Amino acid sequence: MRFADIVIPDTPAARGALEVATAYCSPALLNHSVRAYLFAAAYGAMNGVAFDDELLYVASMMHDFGLVKEFDSHTVPFEEAGGHVAWVFAAGAGWPVERRVRASEIVVHHMWEKVDPEEDPEGYLLELSTALDISGRRPEDFPAELRAEVLRRYPRLGIGPEFTACFVDQATRKPDSLAGRFVRAGAAERIAANPLDR
Template structure:
């Protein structure tokens, strides 16, 4: 599979989600969000997993928005904050309430250890793709040529250092969150050892 074979939806909601993510995310976090969608869509297409490309794309653009200063919450975990931002965005895009709920749910679930593909294909795909991009889990599930092409087009920049700092901050301020658990289980070491960094 090549990068130009990955389905990237061109709907108004997707274009606007990318515009919003570009406005608020650092270059490293923006590239991570784009790669999260590309890894997810490529994985699905290679395995014939049916998924809603628009829903997954919008979720990918906003899945870490709760880490940026303007949307950081001191009361809820960052993935829940991101889910709320996406819900509001989806309302502005004219999505029905159930679709707004779904995009929020996919974002919250990307932090789970595992999401059932039959129950939530978009949540399953985003969980897998973000685990690859941040922790380096399962790189062999994507062809080496595709990995090189995606990383060439959307380089990692400072995502390892930036994301580690975000997780440590979230874990300290919200020790009972999933981010707090990730910190205690050694996410900083997993990020540093990510084979995508080499």
């Protein structure tokens, strides 16, 4: 699998999602979102996981919007807040209700520890790719040349410390959230040890 083999959707919704992410995300968070899609799409293609590339791309661009100050919620976990943003964006893109719901579900599911690829292939791929990009889980599942090219095109720009600070903030304000549970389980240490940062 080479970088050139990854299909990046060129639709109004995909272009709009990138535009919105560029406007609201920090440079590090934006690059993380792009890498999340690239790693997810590559894994799906390499392992025969059929997925909707536009749906996965939009969800990838939106999956951390609940960490962005303009969309941060003090009442629900960040992944749920991001899911609501994805639903609203999809409505503005003219997607039918069922597709809006799917976009929201994918964003929420990316924080789950396990997602069934049969029931939610896009959520499965996004959970896998974000775990790789943030905490360095299973880098061996991706060719070294592909990892290097993705990182060259979309550098990490200090995403580890930035993301850790966001997670600790979420855990402090919402201790019962998944972010709170992950912080208590040593997420900061795993993020700091991510092999992608070496």
